Amino acid sequence: MRLAHRPLGLTLIATLFLAAGAATGQEASIAAPAAMVLENVPPVRAGLAAQVAKYNEFKPTSYAAWHPTRLEMIVARRHDNTPQLFRVARPGAPLELMTDYAEPVRSAQYEPRHGKYYVFGRDSGGNEVFRAYRRDAGTRAGNADAIPITPDNRRVQDTAWAKASGKLLYVTVPVGRQGSNDSVTSTVSLADPLQPEQVRILAELPGGGWNSFVFSHDDKQLVYSETVSANESYLWLMDVASGKSRRLTDKTGGDKVAYSGAVFARDGRGLYATSDRGSEFRRLVHIDLASGMETVLTPGIEWDIDDISLSKDGKLLAFVANEDGTSVLRMMRTSDRKLVAQPKLPVGVIGRIEWHDNSRNLALSLASARSPSEVYSVDAKTGAVTRWTTHEKMEVDMNRFVEPSLVRWKSFDGRMISGFAYRAPGARFPGKRPVMINIHGGPEGQSTPGFLGRSNYYTDEMGITVIYPNVRGSAGYGKSFLKLDNGMLREDSVRDIGALLDWIATQPDMDATRVAVVGGSYGGYMTLAVSTMYPERIAAAIDIVGISNIATFLERTESYRRDLRRVEYGDERDPEMRKWMDATAPASNAAKIRKPLFVVQGKNDPRVPWQEADQMVATVKKNGTPVWYMTANDEGHGFAKKLNADYLFYAGIDFFNTYLLK
Numbered sequence: 324m325r326l327a328h329r330p331l332g333l334t335l336i337a338t339l340f341l342a343a344g345a346a347t348g349q350e351a352s353i354a355a356p357a358a359m360v361l362e363n364v365p366p367v368r369a370g371l372a373a374q375v376a377k378y379n380e381f382k383p384t385s386y387a388a389w390h391p392t393r394l395e396m397i398v399a400r401r402h403d404n405t406p407q408l409f410r411v412a413r414p415g416a417p418l419e420l421m422t423d424y425a426e427p428v429r430s431a432q433y434e435p436r437h438g439k440y441y442v443f444g445r446d447s448g449g450n451e452v453f454r455a456y457r458r459d460a461g462t463r464a465g466n467a468d469a470i471p472i473t474p475d476n477r478r479v480q481d482t483a484w485a486k487a488s489g490k491l492l493y494v495t496v497p498v499g500r501q502g503s504n505d506s507v508t509s510t511v512s513l514a515d516p517l518q519p520e521q522v523r524i525l526a527e528l529p530g531g532g533w534n535s536f537v538f539s540h541d542d543k544q545l546v547y548s549e550t551v552s553a554n555e556s557y558l559w560l561m562d563v564a565s566g567k568s569r570r571l572t573d574k575t576g577g578d579k580v581a582y583s584g585a586v587f588a589r590d591g592r593g594l595y596a597t598s599d600r601g602s603e604f605r606r607l608v609h610i611d612l613a614s615g616m617e618t619v620l621t622p623g624i625e626w627d628i629d630d631i632s633l634s635k636d637g638k639l640l641a642f643v644a645n646e647d648g649t650s651v652l653r654m655m656r657t658s659d660r661k662l663v664a665q666p667k668l669p670v671g672v673i674g675r676i677e678w679h680d681n682s683r684n685l686a687l688s689l690a691s692a693r694s695p696s697e698v699y700s701v702d703a704k705t706g707a708v709t710r711w712t713t714h715e716k717m718e719v720d721m722n723r724f725v726e727p728s729l730v731r732w733k734s735f736d737g738r739m740i741s742g743f744a745y746r747a748p749g750a751r752f753p754g755k756r757p758v759m760i761n762i763h764g765g766p767e768g769q770s771t772p773g774f775l776g777r778s779n780y781y782t783d784e785m786g787i788t789v790i791y792p793n794v795r796g797s798a799g800y801g802k803s804f805l806k807l808d809n810g811m812l813r814e815d816s817v818r819d820i821g822a823l824l825d826w827i828a829t830q831p832d833m834d835a836t837r838v839a840v841v842g843g844s845y846g847g848y849m850t851l852a853v854s855t856m857y858p859e860r861i862a863a864a865i866d867i868v869g870i871s872n873i874a875t876f877l878e879r880t881e882s883y884r885r886d887l888r889r890v891e892y893g894d895e896r897d898p899e900m901r902k903w904m905d906a907t908a909p910a911s912n913a914a915k916i917r918k919p920l921f922v923v924q925g926k927n928d929p930r931v932p933w934q935e936a937d938q939m940v941a942t943v944k945k946n947g948t949p950v951w952y953m954t955a956n957d958e959g960h961g962f963a964k965k966l967n968a969d970y971l972f973y974a975g976i977d978f979f980n981t982y983l984l985k
Contacts, residue, residue: 353973356966362940362952364921367973375976377718378780379969383696384712385688387431389679390438396686397421397441398698398712399429404965407464408443414700414711423464427963433460434516435486442472442491442516444479449959450927451881452498453479455491457516472519473512478883480509483536483545485563491516492538492545496531496883498929507882509533513563525566531883538563539587540637546571546585546594552890553767554802555579558596560612571615581605581802584630588657589637595620595657597628603801607631607642607655620660627799630675634682639663639703641685643673645799647729648743648771652676652687654703666701666708669694672773686711690774692745693724725782727772730790732826735818738807741800742792742823743772745782749832752786757837757862757983758827759789760820760853764844766808766891769799777972785976785984788833794819794849810893811903813873817852824860836862839983843867843961844931851909851939858917863982865975867923868931868960871939872908874901879932910935913942919949919982923971925958951978 352366387397387408395412402409402420405427409418422428424445431443440460444453454477456469473479477495484491495510511526511533525545532550539545545561549570561568571594572582583605585596592612597605600617607621607628621628624644631642640655650673654663674688674696683703690696698711714721727743734740747756759781763770770791781787793800794816796808808816820840828835838861842850847869854864870876874895877885893900905911920943924936933954943950953974955967962968 353970355970356955356964358955358957359967359970360954360956363949364951364953364974365977367970367977371976372969372973374784375777375780375973378777378784379965379972380715380717381695381774381776382714383690383774383776384698384714385429385674385696386677386686386698387429388433388441389677389684389686391433391435391680392438394679394681394684396698396711397431397433399431400712401965405963411698411711414709415713418712420464422458422469432482432484434489435484436489440516442482443469444482446959448927448957449925449961449963450498451478451929451959452476455479455482455493457519470519472514472516477510480531480883481534481536483538485513485538485542487540487542490514490542492525492536494533494536498881498883507531509883511536525563526561526568530886532887535583535585537586539591540589541591544587544591546587548582548585550887552579552887553798553805554581555890556581556583558582558585558594558610571610571612573615579802584628585610586631586633588633595631595633595640597631599802603803604628607640620655630673632676632678632685633657634678634703635680636682638682639678641676641678641701643676645769645771647741648672648769648793648799650689650771652701654685663703664706666706668699668701668708672771692726692772692774693721695721695774695776719779719783723783724775724779727791729772730826732822734795734822736815738795740792740794740819740822742790743770745775745789745791746832747782747786747788754832755834756786756788756832757839757979758833758835759787759979759983760823760838760840761789761791762794762820762840762842762846762849763791763797764842764846765798766796766816766845767798767805768845769793769797780972780976781979785979787979787983790823790827792820792823809891810900813892814852814856814907817849817856820849820853821857821860824857835860837983839863839865839979841865841867842869844869847931848873848909852907854918854920855909855912855915858915861918863919863921863978864916865921865923865978866936866939868925868928869922869935869939870931871910871913871935872904874904874908875910875938876931876935879934881929884930910938910942913939914946916943916946916948919951919978921951921953921975921978923953923962924955925960925962926954926956927959930960949982 351369353372382401384400408421431441433441446453455473457472458469478498481494509528512522514522535548549557558571580600583597585594594610598608599605605627609618627645629643629645644651671689671691676687685701688696700709725745727745730744731741827833840850840853847866850864850866873892877895922936940952
C-alpha cells in the first residue's frame, strides 16, 4: 500500500495526536517509526514535531548522469522517505520520477551509446551490499521492477562503461565476513547488461582497495587505482584483451604518494590525474604512459584538486580546487595547458562534475549555506551558467539562514586548527549562547561551508552556535596534516577539541559552560573521546554510529575495508598497539563520563557494527550517567530514511532542551 511510505503530513499527525491527548490532559506524542528501538528516549511531543516539521522538508538535489545523445539528465532527490532518481528533460523542467523504492537510490549511469536503459545501485536496510540493476529508460517508476545484473550477496565496489562496446565493468567483493580472516579478493568482471549472465572475469585482485576503473577511448586499456591509505595509492594499467596488468606508478619506499581521478588523454598516450608527489597537496598532473614522466599542470594552486573531468573530444579539462573548504571550478585547454575564463558560479561546495558527450556542457551539483544542493551546467563555449533544478517553496526563508565564518585557534602544540562557525543571530539571541561542536567523520573527512539543512533550526530557533572543526587528520590541508592523527597520535586530534574549548571560553558571544559535542562515525568516536577526556567541560554529547574501541571495531568491521582502516588507526593484532587501543578506548574510560550521552546506531551498519554502541551504552549506564539509546533496525551507517532521521532530530532537540539549554 502507498500509505506504507507516504505518511500523513507531520502537522496533521500532530493535530490528531493533540486532539487525542486533550482527553487525558497531557500533550500527546508521536509514535516512533516501526523499525526503531528506544531506550530511555522520552516520547516526542506532537507539538514539537509540528513546530520543527518545516525544517525537515529540504530536498537537496545531486547530479547523477547525462543522457548520451540528448541534453537531458538524471538527478537524485528525496521522494517521500528516501532519495530516488528523476529525469530532467531540460533546465527547469518538472522532475519525472524514475525509481520508487523503500531503499535509497542515489546514482545512475546511462548506457553510453544510445541511452536506451540505465544502470543504478541499491542496497538493503543500509547494509551497503550494493547490487547493480538495469532499467529501461522509458519505464515509469513502479511499472516494472529493475533487472539485477550483478551477483547477489556480493558488494559492488565500482563500475565503469566501455563506451565503444557498451559493456559494463563491475568490481565485487565478498560480504558477511565480520570477524573472519582478512583474505579478501576483488573480482573484476565485464558483461553486457542486456545479457548479464554472460560474464568475463578480467582479474582477481588481492584485497579490497581496488577502485576508480576507467576505460581508454578505444576500450582497449583500463586505468585503475590501488588504495592503501588516504596518503598512499598507485595507478595500474590493464590490457583488456589479455587481462594483464602493470603498475604505472612506483612504490618508492620513501614519501608516500596518493593518486586519484585518472582518465586517459584522447590520444591514449597519457593520463590526467591528481597527485601529491613532491607536494603537500593533490595537483593536476599529466602522466606519460611510455616513460611514466609526471608533469604538474597546476603548480600555482596550493590546494587539493578534488575532482577532474575530461571532455569527450579531449580538448578541455574541468577541475575543482578545494580552497579552505570552498570549491573553485576551473577549465584548462589540453592543447597548450592554459586556463580559460573561469565560470561565474555561486560561492559554495561543488559535488561531482561531468562533461556531456557534446564536449560543451559540464554538469555539477552546488550547495551553499543558504541553498541545498542544486544542479547546474556550464556552457564552455559561452561561459553561461544554467540552473537545472530549483527547490520547492519552503515555509522557512533560506535567504535568512546564518552564513558561516572561518575561525582558527591554536592547539596544544602551537599548531593552528580551523573550522566553520555558524553563530546564532545576535539580534534575536543576545548575550553568551550555548555551543554545539559537530565533528566530521572520516577520519579523513572535511567540514565545508555547505548547507546545514534541518540543523538551521539549532541556530535560528534555539539560539545555539554551531562549530564544525577540522581537527588534525582532516583532508584539505596537506598530506602532512592528514597523517597527524595516525596510530598512537590519535588523541592529539581530541586535544584539538580541548583547545577549541579554550578558544570558546575567550569568545564574548559563546557560553563555555554550555557546550555540547556531536559527531557521526569517526566523529562519533571523537565525541566519545572528548566526553572521557574533558568530562567537566561539556554539558552533553550525541554519538551517532561511533567507534567506542578501535580494536574491537577493527575486528568487527567488514573484511573488505579492514586493512585500509588499519593503516589509519593501527593494527590491532600487534600486542603493543592493542594494549594502547584498549587503554585509550572510550569504552574503557566510560566511567569518566559525567554528562548525559545520547547514542544512535543503525543495526545493519557494516562499517561500525552495532556492538560498538552496545558496549558503550552498557558501560555508561553502570555509572548512573543519563544515557539515551536509539537503534534503527532498517538503517546502516547513519539514518538514510526520512522518517527515522526526522524522529532522531526531534529527540535530539529534546535532549538539548533538557541538558544544554537549561
